[in-house]
Amino acid sequence: MEEGAGEAPGLGRSAASKDFRFYHMDLYDSEDRLQIFPEESTRMRREGVQAEMTHEPMRGGVKGKAQRDLGEEVDELVHLYGLEDDHELGDEFIEENTPRIEVSEYPSYMMMGSEQRDWRLTGEAAQGEDLGFMGWGSVGQCQDLREAYRYSHGRASEEYECYVIPEEEDEEEAADVFCVTCKTPIRASEKDQDEHKQHEVTPLSKALESAKDEIHKNMYKLEKQIIEMENFASHLEEVFITVEENFGRQEQNFESHYNEILETLSQKYEEKIQALGEKKKEKLEALYGQLVNCGENLDTCKELMETIEEMCHEEKVDFIKDAVAMADRLGKFLQTKTDVEISAQPDFEDQTLDFSDVEELMGSINTIPAPSAPVINPQAPNSATGSSVRVCWSLYSDDTVESYRLSYRPVQDGSPGKEQTEFTMTVKETYCSVTNLLPNTQYEFWVTAQNRAGLSPTSERAVYMTAPCPPIIKSKEIRSCEEAALISWESGNLNPVDSYTVELSQAETPGASGVTESVVGIPTCECLVQLQPRQNYTINVRALNVGGPSARSEPATVHTTGSYFPLNEHTCHPWLTVSKDGLTVVRSESRGPTREPVPSDTQFTRCAAVMGNLIPVRGRHYWEVEVDECLDYTVGVAFEDVPRQEDLGANRLSWCMRHTFSSSGHKYEFLHNKMTPDIRITVPPKKIGILLDYENAKLSFFNVDISQHLYTFSCQLHQFVHPCFSLEKPGCLKIHNGISMPEHVTFY
């Protein structure tokens, strides 16, 4: 305590670390108390010591640095930024810093709360040192942190206020207003004094509130910052570990490479030296042999010379005798050629040293032996088309790869015996768009990496799927009304797809091909889309699977004018034919009731009827039927499950208007459950309007040409009904739908 805080790091570490915790407490408290004192002196003192003390930790750091290797230094840095690895805490450096960031450390200070008051009584001397220590870090930050800490730990309010309100006010009358300009509390009476006359003042409680708010905000910011810093620090640690690992690996790599090169070189040296020695020995031996030979020759010559000289001193007879023999010997000797060519050259042959393999080794010094197996990515959404997929993979960052070999084959569902063809391609990138694939099909992909050192192991196998084929809208089966349309389509794909998307655009805006609305995630081949009345829409459908969406289907058009329904040919009695446009029902003369059709659940077999497919939307639907005045017909509505072996109107599941013409005139019946009201109509309608009103549970019939109301059923429509048409005699009915409702029918 007596010494400056900054000196501590230089001393024994174990002792210092304890003290530092202590200093922290002290620091906080002294700061608290300082606030009570007049502003100027506090600041002044703080600045003074701050300047002096700031360098201290740096010195400590430098000292430490010298003693540690690089790794330790990084470690330390990591901890400096708040990483908490308690077992590694080796020095005061870390100890004194972590509490500032580590929120978890705070409670330990809290426990010391009782001491705080005591510390206030500490003398000035201690205070200076405290301040000095404070100077080490950012003063403001420490203060803020402390506030945040105090606030969050529910510090007593009087303590809090004690901090906010300068104590000088306590000596005199209590201040009751706050001068915003001077940022100081004043007494209301002071307000009129010169100093605060022009100043803005607020009630003290209000100022207090806003100050609290401000602190609250700062605290929140700080907490966020703390979390951010912690995250950042842990991130740094990760990076640190990665760097260490990477460099370690590289070192090993270098070492093994250099060893290899040195080994190769020394081996080469040995070989060369040996070869050189052998050559030398060989040459010397040759030369020596030659030398010996030469000496022998010389001796022979000398001997001959001496012999000849001796001969010259002999008697004539001896001379002659010997001379002849000598001449022969000499002749023989001279005939043998004396070899004076040097058999071995003193200089050695031009021997080029072959360092190519060494060079290669040198060159390959940066190459990681062989890459590890790449990691193939799962298929990214929306990355496929009907005929292609984009396959992606990755490798370990320190692998060097020259190319990849991507292989694939279709995934087999059924017959396992059949071998599927495998395809392989070489690519440089870590992705590849594979084309010419079948739509809505699964393919298995795997990849290997290669470099000069060789081939990596094979990656895991990943299944990718091509996008589906576009669906085919059943244009003829589209049903619509003013508020909606029911679109159905064929999948267009043999395998099931995940879902379908219906895209709508209003045909009114031809230039802007933008989709105005999409309905997504449709599991079935049918969708009821909500529309605006009296508009033209272009509708497309896409099929989706994990690979992505198909191309758009061929467009279909929907007009939301009136209700449009196609006739359901499956319900059509065999005697009836429906025209191509699906709007005219004909019963021809030729087909008499010769043969009763087989009873069926879908096809009408008793009355010659056909049912329309009305959109299942509650609301109002209107359509018209053109009839011949003399034709016997029945028109109306029926539930989908109306018995096919009964006449329309002969049960509780249908409501119909029936016309029969005879010599006695026209008879009009409004049949439901075989009953009809007694209604006479003087003008036979040529066109019957039918209004189905779900909301009011009514079914009305009109003579369209004269806007005459004929009859209205009140019917409980507990489920959806469909239009029905029946011809009791040969003739035809022409259906008009997709037309707007005439005004007169709106009264019913």
Next chain:
Amino acid sequence: MALKQVSSSKCFGGLQKVFEHDSVELKCKMKFAVYLPPKAETGKCPVLYWLSGLTCTEQNFISKSGYHQAASEHGLVVVAPDTSPRGCNIKGEEDSWDFGTGAGFYVDATEDPWKTNYRMYSYVTKELPQLINDNFPVDPQRMSVFGHSMGGHGALICALKNPGKYKSVSAFAPLCNPVLCRWGKKAFTGYLGTDQSKWEAYDASCLVKSYPGSQLDILIDQGKEDEFLSDGQLLPDNFIAACTEKKIPVVFRLQEGYDHSYYFIATFIADHIRHHAKYLNA
């Protein structure tokens, strides 16, 4: 032609009023009822004339038929006059319920002593509409007529004798062919004399035959248990046959179980109001 308000009562947001005035045609004080729907406060409304049956006054319809709600909703002014001149002190006027007072038959009488006062046809087709047009917020171009029994006959002849004047017509159990029924014969003999050819000018079934074919949509409701139907007073079949012949649009609904009363009227009054509203509000 000063109007004197006799009563005024709020009903379905509108006002049911009764007025009294001195009739020029009938030369006596006459009362009529008028219903002003809420819509009449802000604009001109179409007028629907109701002609009552034998013995009725302007009161029967307004108190028994329950037409107000429909009229209020469709914004129709409904006018219901009395069925004959009152208090003219004509001898025999009060002798029977099917002739004289309460039995004007909507004809202009040509015989003495009735011809001075019993001019109900002119009253309901000319004087009263004029009076209404002058005193109430109505659109003179849009008027229709309907009635019950003798008033149904009145409604039919008013429409058939004035092609285009009425946008639509409907009737409850009307006397469709009065020249052939006892009530008609008695009244027409009294008011028009014995020359039956003159009667035809006030007979719906006869008038149809010469109707020029202007668009007219006729709705008729008839109770099947109506004693006057079986008694041969109403003869709707003759009218239907004539209309079928002349292709005049009629929807005739024979309502199972109903009789000739205002209960029957009240049951189907809304259908009739809507029928007229369709043409009047088109």
